[in-house]
Amino acid sequence: MAYDKELAAAIKAASLAARLCRKVQKALLQSDVRSKHGRNKSPVTVADYGSQALVSFVLQQEFPGEFSLVAEEDSIDLRKDGGGEIVERITKLVNESLTSDGSYGVSLSSEDVLKAIDSGKSEGGSQGRHWVLDPIDGTKGFVRGDQYAVALALLDRGNVVLGVLACPNLPLTSISVAHPHSPNNEVGCLFFAEVGRGTYMQLLDGSSTVKVQVSAVENPEEASFFESYESAHSMHDLSSLIAQKLGVKAAPIRMDSQVKYGALSRGDGAIYLRFPRNGYREKIWDHAAGSIVVTAGGVVTDAAGKQLDFSKGKYLDLDTGIIVSNQKLMPLLFDAVRASLAEKAKPQP
Numbered sequence: 001m002a003y004d005k006e007l008a009a010a011i012k013a014a015s016l017a018a019r020l021c022r023k024v025q026k027a028l029l030q031s032d033v034r035s036k037h038g039r040n041k042s043p044v045t046v047a048d049y050g051s052q053a054l055v056s057f058v059l060q061q062e063f064p065g066e067f068s069l070v071a072e073e074d075s076i077d078l079r080k081d082g083g084g085e086i087v088e089r090i091t092k093l094v095n096e097s098l099t100s101d102g103s104y105g106v107s108l109s110s111e112d113v114l115k116a117i118d119s120g121k122s123e124g125g126s127q128g129r130h131w132v133l134d135p136i137d138g139t140k141g142f143v144r145g146d147q148y149a150v151a152l153a154l155l156d157r158g159n160v161v162l163g164v165l166a167c168p169n170l171p172l173t174s175i176s177v178a179h180p181h182s183p184n185n186e187v188g189c190l191f192f193a194e195v196g197r198g199t200y201m202q203l204l205d206g207s208s209t210v211k212v213q214v215s216a217v218e219n220p221e222e223a224s225f226f227e228s229y230e231s232a233h234s235m236h237d238l239s240s241l242i243a244q245k246l247g248v249k250a251a252p253i254r255m256d257s258q259v260k261y262g263a264l265s266r267g268d269g270a271i272y273l274r275f276p277r278n279g280y281r282e283k284i285w286d287h288a289a290g291s292i293v294v295t296a297g298g299v300v301t302d303a304a305g306k307q308l309d310f311s312k313g314k315y316l317d318l319d320t321g322i323i324v325s326n327q328k329l330m331p332l333l334f335d336a337v338r339a340s341l342a343e344k345a346k347p348q349p
């Protein structure tokens with residue numbers, strides 16, 4: 001209805017990008033992985049760039065004229081001396097993906113690819129429409145051979161109105177503590193949601209669409225929870241304290257990226273806890289798509305119980321952490337979070 005054309009384009013762009021990422025992950029070379037300029041040591045690969053170029057190109061083809069994209073990557077490092085070879089690899093990957101799709105009948109030059117990457121420089125905000133893209137969320141997982149997602153959302157006047165999460169390594173059947181990666185299972189899911197219309201999961205080729213729903217479990221003893229694989233991204237000791245206070249019996253399911261939101265949206269677990277270390281500022285592309293995908297039965301707030309506000313530009317302005325659960329469990333979870341934070345803040349004897 002309201003966003004049908006946008007949703008179809010987002011699914012197409014994210015699926016193409018996911019196929020590109022899959023190909024690169026299968027044949028990942030050490031030379032494909034780089035560290036980002038100065039700011040921090042987060043990795044970035046040819047697939048992050050290729051995915052961003054591809055999604056940006058597809059969206060601009062589908063919506064010529066009105067286009068604003070807030071995306072994670074930029075071409076600064078690629079334009080430096082010695083970047084030529086990697087730009088050629090990215091360009092080849094993007095063109096192979098476009099050729100295999102066949103919709104656009106064009107071949108991009110290296111400069112076209114760099115421009116497509118750089119068109120993700122919008123600052124977003126509370127006016128108008130903005131696409132929000134994480135071309136690979138969970139790059140560390142991607143490099144390790146684990147979970148990652150292509151995460152694309154649309155903001156309309158500061159609200160997330162649709163989201164697509166392509167999760168190339170997520171098993172089609174429920175994952176659990178015992179089998180977080182299920183190597184024998186068929187993998188590759190795509191979740192999509194539009195405001196007020198529920199969440200759906202399909203295979204990456206677009207087939208087998210089913211409606212999904214967050215778990216309705218009310219008893220914390222039967223609930224399991226997700227958290228980051230990387231303890232540098234989220235304090236594992238704090239979530240274990242919260243889980244203990246809540247009465248959760250199961251061990252945490254640790255996975256990279258917004259795949260956690262996808263798994264939660266179909267009821268694989270009932271809780272997601274994210275508590276970055278002091279000073280870390282969350283970006284909108286790390287939560288926009290995921291947060292709308294779990295709204296079919298789920299609630300996403302910060303640690304003060306406030307809804308996430310995507311209207312303030314690139315950063316989310318929030319209190320302490322992000323918690324996700326179903327409506328019934330949320331009050332109990334919220335109490336456990338408050339009590340755990342208070343306990344941690346107490347001076348140690």
Ligand SMILES: Nc1ncnc2c1ncn2[C@@H]1O[C@H](COP(=O)(O)O)[C@@H](OP(=O)(O)O)[C@H]1O
Pocket residue numbers: 042072134136137138139140227228229230232233234255256257258276277280283286
């Ligand atoms: N110190 C830190 N604390 C919290 N999150 C961090 C972080 N450093 C990086 N991240 C974010 O955590 C994301 C991965 O999420 P998760 O922890 O759920 O796997 C990264 O996305 P990218 O991989 O897109 O850079 C990055 O934005």
Ligand SMILES: [Mg+2]
Pocket residue numbers: 042043072139
């Ligand atoms: Mg990154």
Ligand SMILES: [Mg+2]
Pocket residue numbers: 134136137138285286
């Ligand atoms: Mg990310």
Ligand SMILES: [Mg+2]
Pocket residue numbers: 048072134135136137138139
């Ligand atoms: Mg990323």
